[in-house]
Amino acid sequence: MADREYNVVLLGAPGAGKGTQAKMLSSSLGVPHISTGDILREAVANGTELGAEAKGYMDRGELVPDELVIAIARERLGQPDCKPGFVLDGFPRTVAQAEALGGTLEDLGREPLTVVNLAVDEDEIVRRLSGRRLCRGCDGIYHVDQPGVESGAPCPAEDCDGELYQRSDDQAEAIRERLNVYKQQTQPLIDYYGERGLLVDVTGEGDPEQIAERVLQVVRG
Numbered sequence: 001m002a003d004r005e006y007n008v009v010l011l012g013a014p015g016a017g018k019g020t021q022a023k024m025l026s027s028s029l030g031v032p033h034i035s036t037g038d039i040l041r042e043a044v045a046n047g048t049e050l051g052a053e054a055k056g057y058m059d060r061g062e063l064v065p066d067e068l069v070i071a072i073a074r075e076r077l078g079q080p081d082c083k084p085g086f087v088l089d090g091f092p093r094t095v096a097q098a099e100a101l102g103g104t105l106e107d108l109g110r111e112p113l114t115v116v117n118l119a120v121d122e123d124e125i126v127r128r129l130s131g132r133r134l135c136r137g138c139d140g141i142y143h144v145d146q147p148g149v150e151s152g153a154p155c156p157a158e159d160c161d162g163e164l165y166q167r168s169d170d171q172a173e174a175i176r177e178r179l180n181v182y183k184q185q186t187q188p189l190i191d192y193y194g195e196r197g198l199l200v201d202v203t204g205e206g207d208p209e210q211i212a213e214r215v216l217q218v219v220r221g
Contacts, residue, residue: 005111006031006085008219009092009101011190012118013182015125015175016204017211021118022089024212025219032081036090039076040064050075070100077104085111093185095192114219115193118204118211122179129175130166137162 006029012018019035026033040058043051050072057064073091076082092098105113131144135155142149142156142164155162168174193199200218204211 004084006087006219007105007111007113008086009088009113009115009193010118010215011115011186012204013120013125013186014178015129016118016120017208018089018118020208021204021212021215022087024208025215026087028212028216029085029087029219031085031087033087033089034073034076034082034091035088036069036073036093039072039091040069043072043075048075066094066096066100070097070104073097073101074104078108092189095188098189098192113193113198114221115199116215116218117190117199117201118215119201120204122176124205125179126172126175129170130172132170133164133166135160135162135164 008025008029008031010018010022010025012021022033022035040051040054044055044058045051050068054064054068054072057068069091077086088101092101102113105111128143133142133144133149133151133153134140135142135157137155138157138160140155140157140160140162144150146156148156149164151164151166153164155164169178190199202211202214202218
């Protein structure tokens with residue numbers, strides 16, 4: 001159980017380690033880790049009215065509209081396990097979503113957000129992602145920093161005879177394009193939270209445990 005209310009948004013480019021840090025922070029604070037994908041899937045699985053509406057968009061391969069994502073997020077944040085706080089990962093994605101989230105927290109009488117931006121050098125992100133190798137058999141994820149990990153090599157996992165390969169979007173050029181898209185889409189959000197004094201940049205480089213300690217220090221204040 002959290003010792004006080006912690007309402008956290010984690011921002012970070014692809015490869016910044018946002019998902020890993022969100023899980024570690026959630027565990028340290030004793031509050032739920034909530035990702036956009038999770039709440040959408042949960043709403044669909046629970047057969048809620050909002051979930052059924054979202055399912056229609058997802059089945060057609062379309063983006064779920066802002067208003068619907070906001071409504072589902074609001075529903076999730078109102079659940080009892082979020083009373084001591086939450087760690088949001090992947091939401092908000094737009095300024096409209098950020099404004100709606102702020103309004104939701106006010107309506108629920110919640111504490112203000114702490115927005116943590118995991119800052120990682122672009123070359124380091126390219127190194128991390130371009131070095132990833134996936135297994136065709138077990139879907140395991142490895143990195144060329146590990147001994148014996150390279151394209152075409154056998155999977156290091158026991159009882160798996162799969163072959164390692166590199167995803168096409170993990171090529172350096174594709175990664176830089178993804179980073180450009182991320183910057184264009186996320187900069188307005190960073191500016192929005194920065195102007196309100198809610199944003200804190202945390203270096204996302206180094207050992208995951210060291211990064212987690214930095215993030216925790218910022219969040220606890």
